[in-house]
Amino acid sequence: MNSKNDLSQLESTRFHMIEDDARIKTNLSRFFYIVEDIELSMTAGSVEEYFEQRALPSYKSPDILLLDIGLPGMSGLEAIPKLLTDDPELDIIMLTTYEDEGKILEAMCQGAVGYISKKTSLKDIAAAIRVVHAGGSYMSPMVARDIFNYMSKSKMTPIEEALTERQLEVLKSIVNGGSYTQIAKDLFLSPETVKSHTKNIYKALKVNSKAEAISQYLKYKRNS
Numbered sequence: 001m002n003s004k005n006d007l008s009q010l011e012s013t014r015f016h017m018i019e020d021d022a023r024i025k026t027n028l029s030r031f032f033y034i035v036e037d038i039e040l041s042m043t044a045g046s047v048e049e050y051f052e053q054r055a056l057p058s059y060k061s062p063d064i065l066l067l068d069i070g071l072p073g074m075s076g077l078e079a080i081p082k083l084l085t086d087d088p089e090l091d092i093i094m095l096t097t098y099e100d101e102g103k104i105l106e107a108m109c110q111g112a113v114g115y116i117s118k119k120t121s122l123k124d125i126a127a128a129i130r131v132v133h134a135g136g137s138y139m140s141p142m143v144a145r146d147i148f149n150y151m152s153k154s155k156m157t158p159i160e161e162a163l164t165e166r167q168l169e170v171l172k173s174i175v176n177g178g179s180y181t182q183i184a185k186d187l188f189l190s191p192e193t194v195k196s197h198t199k200n201i202y203k204a205l206k207v208n209s210k211a212e213a214i215s216q217y218l219k220y221k222r223n224s
Contacts, residue, residue, distance in 0.1 A: 014064075
């Protein structure tokens, strides 16, 4: 019977990991020790340490690199271009606790092909490695949802971000010259509710009058 090491040499997807959290490194090392088709063959606590290990005669290029963003010294984002310059065939999967959608998009633009939250189960991390090694891309569902929401919000004007959908309807009616009574009738609201919405609109837009609110609305419409 072949040993695990024999199977690793013949069949395994080889991956490396740059991660400064000792607990995470230990958990992943223990888990992948018993996964026959995936081999974790090198770990480092920083990008600088990883490049030192790459300079050793025994170094073998991995198929995939799991890379944290928040590292001591050079960050994961800063490292991506250098890593890909040295090894253009390397597939990089970001493994991080960061929930900053901007950083996720930046990593993707730099050349990462996957993004996994550290809350992802070990089995799903293995699944992600298999998907990426087969030529695909992978993003944890929770990360994908955050990116979708971020992209949706990025298409909104500042005034749309500040107001609720109902408040925006009221403001549009105010801009069109509607009175409280007419707005209430058009939107199936009471005049008091319209007044309450108007007060909250002023507060959200940091204005003190109807004229200022209308001015802000028209300004953002021109720029949108």
